[in-house]
Amino acid sequence: MRELLALLPRPSHYLGTEINAVHKQPSSEMLRMALAFPDLYEVGMSYVGQKILYAAVNAREDMWAERVFAPAPEAAAVLREHGAALSTLESDTPLDGMDILAFSLTHELCYTTILYMLDLAGLPFWAAERDQGPLVIAGGGNAANAAPVAPFFDALVVGDGEEVLVEVGSVVLEARREGVNRQALLARLAAIPGVEVPAMAQSEVERRMVIDLDAIPFPTQPVLPFGKVVHDRYSLEIARGCTRGCRFCHAGMTYRPVRERSLPVLQRLVQEGLDATGFEELSFLSLSTGDFSMLETLFAQSYARCLEEQVAVALPSLRVGSVSEQMMGLIARIRRTGATLAPEAGSQRLRDVINKGISEEALLRHTEQLFAHGWQSIKLYFMIGLPTETEADLEAIFDLCQKVRQTAGKQAKRVQITAAISPFVPKPHTPFQWQRQLSCQEVRERIGFLQDCFRHQKGYKLRWHQPEMSFLEGVFSRGDTALAEAVSLAYAEGDILTSWAEHFDLSLWDRVFAACGIEPEHYLRARDLDEPLPWDHIKTGVSKRFLQTEYRRALAEKETPDCRYGACRACGACNFNNHSSELRQQAARAEIRPRINSAEREAQLPERNWERQNLQEKQGHFRVWYEKLGPARFLSQLELQRLFERALRRADIPVTFSAGFHPMPLLSFGPALPVGVQSYAEWFNVFVRQSGMDPDTVGERLQSQLPQGFRVLGVQELSLGKRQSQAVAEEFDLQLHVPADQARLWQEHIQAALAQEQIRWERKTKRRGWQIEDTRPFFEEVAQVSPQEIRFVFSWREKYVSPLQLVRLLLPEARLDQFTLTKRRQIMDCQETSQQVEQNLL
Template identity: 40%
Template sequence: MSRPDPAVLAGTCCLVFPDVYEVGMSHFGLRVLAAEVNAEPDLCAERAFAPWPDMAAVLRASRTPLWALESGRPVREFDVVGITLPHELAAATVLGTLELAGIPLCAADRADGDPVVLGGGTWASHPAALEPFFDALFVGDGEGALAGIVREVGEARRRGVPRRRLLEQLGERPEILVPALRGTSAPGARAVRRRLRALPEAWPYAAGPVPGLAAVFDRVTLEIARGCGGGCRFCQAGYVYRPERTRGVEAVVAEAIASLRHTGYDELSLTSLSTADHPRLGELLERLAPLCAGRTVALGVSSLRAYGLPDAALRVLAHTRRTGLTLAPEAGTQRLRDVISKSVGEADLLEGVRRIAAAGWRRVKLYFMLGLPTETDEDLQGIVDLVQRVIAAGRSAGRGVFQAGVSLSTFVPKPHTPFQWEAMPPLPEILRRQELLRRRLRSRSVEVAVHDARGSVLEALLGRGDARAAAAVLAAHRAGAYLDAWTEHFSWDRWQAALEAAGLSVEQAARALDPDAPTPWDHVVDGVSPVFLRRERERAYAARPTPRCDPSPERFRCVACGLDCAPPSGPAVASAPAAPEARPFDASRSSPVVSVAPVPVAAEGAPFDASSLPPADLVASAATPPVWWRMVLRKSGPAVWLGHLDFVRAVVRALRRAGLPPAYSCGFHPQPRLVVGAPLPLGLLGLAEPVDVLFDAPPADPAAWPARLTRRAHRGVEFLELRAMGEGNPHLGRAVAAAEYLVAVPGRDEADARRRAAAALAAERLVVRDPRRPAWQERDARPALLEVEPAAVGARLGALAPPGVGWGLRLVVPVQGCPPLALLGALLLDEAPGAVTAARAALLDRDRIPLR
């Protein structure tokens, strides 16, 4: 992907996600913001992620700064470094990525030449634990705002505006908090949440990058609504993203078509805080059904309330590639559900389970939360009883087999919620409750997953923390804290020591706050009135639920939370009303709304148009029987770092993106009918990799397809050949008996290659000695050498040959029982494994004839 010269751009931005690539590529907001900035011709947005610890160690040892993924440009050279703040456990990783980028950790230590470090995301609404490390924090919906900020910062830096003046200028935007201005009367000392009054109907998301490595959520994700009117009193997202705003059916369908065409994914997920509350969900699912069924696309729905889902919607979900269903009772008794204002009754829940079981599901996932205010052991037993009744209801309506996956999280008092002042149970008490439920839920029909209680306690300490929490974050970072959301990297002892050094204790998470006292997040005006939050807290202790709010014109209901909602109308961007002591929202200083090219949509209410599917001009009629075809591919460049499963996914996506989808198997979860000859070891070139695939509709012009597929494939994957093999399965995997490899190091001539080939053939034993390969340590590799001969490796590799590579060895080895090729090449060439260039030239049958 070519990138513009930064010198000719008005502004540049590197969007940093403080977690690894596989997690960050699943983040919906990152995709939204990157696409929006890149839609502006004079701006550029790139991405960076927190590297795994081993890679981070290499960067530090080599003094190589963290770089942007697209261009390789150092992160510190961008005008704006925008860091997503997804949750409190990312705190130390934020500092780790700044350090790897070579950016001073503390904002006070940055000079005019350093980028503006801008934070945004859920945690930006209560940021005291991170304020010293950020130049500015954006609070609220970022669409239509980030591009303007990047342009403003870029132009100011090019004019030589001093850093302090630039930050003051940014602080004039109501949604931006400038920590350096805290304690002053200047704009930017406080922030007012920015809200989109209505979600855009068209977004340029479908043009975003498709990850080569499997992301955590490896699918097309479509936001169909934002916000939730349910009012669950523990749920921060339900309060900070108020009010609920929905997208139209036509816009979602058009985006689904464009996204599936662009990405080649075979799974589509509709997401929102409460998907079942979308007023036209049934119609939306019915419109998506032919699109998904025709492409063998799994259709998933997150945050589902099965008891509120129309029967037609359940039928649609049951007749696409089926995904799991998740229900969230949250509490085991009706009393406690009334305390938290969870609008679900047990009868409705069980009726919903019976309906989904009758529709064919054999498993449901249930979310519960431990430690909620007023919870007792009776409520815990209620969880056990409810799970058992759910399984019984599923069995009664299904085929007698029904299971439940139970996820147990821990209540964390979150700012800007009615429970922000509440105490958590002490850590030993949380552990006791977790063990009690593990023991009582033990059953062959129940799978229990428990969240780490210590991580939840840390979330509470950092989320409700003050300046001492920031000192603890810095101490934990200096002690090595990094990627704390991963249990294998989280160290409770390290964080305890950091908290104690900052004057905090674990017990403080278990303390209640005074509802009448100031909080460390009062300078962020969320819009929901503190008076309303206190009233909701009082209703909670009286076990009185509050009706859900609904801003839609058809069923408008307002619970007077302070947002002064009205049926959708008026300008697209609005801010929460300011508290009396806050400055009022000035629409003239609000970030501009970015105009993007709309996604073409059919007229509202028009029938589904099958012509919107990918072009089939090169696909013959499907009336002919399915035929197996053999593709021959080359794997080089960045594609050599795709593991086997990622490579298979890349091939399938290329086929789907090009409009030539493979046939799929039958059953509960259909899979593409595709066979790879043998996995190619990671890091090796593949010169002619055979892959067999079954097509329901064979290509009409096979000669045209290799180039078409290559254009839509992962960089480094090249389709060389496509030919028919007949209706019978050629069983490629069974035909492979051996493999031909080429190994070489720079600077070797023909005489050296002949001498080493002769020595290998004459050797009785070739003992492997490499402590990094314990499976092959002191083992004899000689039996694995079926053939060894000198070869002009550089000539055979052509443009793929590294500089200086000329002669080397041609090896024939079995596909199993052979040491890693880089290790074998290093043994034969007497070099370090990292210096060896290795390529698989061909897979061979039993007669050692190449399979092509």
């Protein structure tokens, strides 16, 4: 793939040269594993699970885990046109050359994208058709019922993956050394707790569980993405599991018991993670972050540094009332990252049915505090179609939004309340797994009812998840192996990236289901409590008897208190205090019990002085000259800015920040260099808030934090004024990568174009529509250096135009992989060239 980077959209997503990416020297004794995420780079690089697995496997000297994501459709078209296979990012190795291809199953709408990636890799879809090549395995939340895609996989990993994936790799290495066949290898894998081999009959498969989180490493040096990703922050997992007992929640049921990392370990992980990443946001991650028993102390340990370095602290998955008012005020002092709460239902009655465990009074008290500390918008998540829901419950959604807005007091007219609506989808291994799911028509009717409630109401927004997507999610959520044929046919019909609205087409699936003789409504129906289910053989730790009891309590509108603070309900997850666990293989080897730091929450934050230095102070100003060559040329200007901001943080260079609601580092760049263009003479300016910093020290520190293709040429000390020298002209080399006869022809085209009085550029602008511009004045000098190299000097005295666009006006038929454009020097308005600057600095 790497030789096609110039032709790929967003080429930086296929480089594999990010900071902290792991590169090893492959050998015949090494196990090669591709961690495959069936979605785009910007989604997959946000997934903490893959980061954990990447670090766990790469900690072994005899194993190498690399990454691969689903390419955009435009990129896939380029691969197919050139006969190139989908490859790993780190080493550009085609997937059929790996030992293991391990997919993450994070949601039901990724299933056809798995086949899309197998197809681009040239691998058969069905496990029964693969007698050689890599083992194709999968894990993740959906592995607890992977029946609809099980025939595509050689093995499935159920539960926590970091230990079992390394065990799987070890078994594969051992089998290779012994020369055993594929069937014998699969039999060995089936003997590992947590591994299901679909081709073999296994009466039970236990969910694999990491019992002590402190005993396993957490990646403090995650790969830093090029460009913006969905969750662009350092996410630190502080706990696993939840015992709140929400009856709709798959993760809350299947990841019991609660296991927390200890405070000393978390303090170390915070420091190491921020040092190694330079992220401007820290997120404490768990199923219910507010339930972490020592959250106040953890926050206090981290806050001083975050305040000092303008690092925002995000607390996702917060329950109402789980954050003290003091903490709320401190978070607001750094940067408000948004307030999202999930009451799930509008009425208290329905919240009791789903066992949400929060009261309206507590919710309104929480939002009142948020508004008092400066938040001006709040998003509330609700589900519709929950068991026993009535029209009154729907009306209660808007009523609750009104009450929340009123808690803003005098500011109520200025605040924004957003109600985000998702159709309820029954999930396996939950008390509602037997419940009926609404049809698309029923969901549309309920959304229409809510639209009427919210219509013409200022200060409120109503957003909703597409009912058609939830319909398809529901089919596969409780599906069986009969759906695998539909997945295969849907991919053949062109379905990929199904979770993206622009790619989703339910009519395609309607045709596919009809062709396969499948009635999708069959999977949405209510189930009898004693009916066999496709996932019954998967033991998550929570017993079916407990789920049935919770289902009956839901219909009786009875709450079940959190066992963390109340009586044990004997769900089956634990084996201590005379309780038996459903995870018998693992319970026989270790005591499975909640691992928490304390039984009660702390009362308040420790008293401390939370003052910080003036981050807007300007004590120094530098211009950093650098080159960007090879893979670095494929980064966009926005990606460059983010890269340097984080590199400066990691280099411990105290950058000055702007004032305002969202303070930003004070960096300024010259005109943006187009993606794909190299440069020996780039620069950016940066203000620092520490006086007396040595320019050479700044350059040395920064160089140590830059990825492949970047080199700091030198650092100039500037005045503190805003007006600094700029380029009035730049010299570029155009290197042609075509046969000699074609190069001569192109040279003639260029000379002919330059001989004209005008070089017309017809372009469309937003304000004036189509415009024609003469670009001939931009070509100040042109010289032929060799038969395949031309040198240009472009003048920017009037304005800046993309040098790549100017070249393409001369060679409109040339592909981007047929030439390289490189900036050699800049000519500044102070009559100095970048080469003279570099010589002075050196």
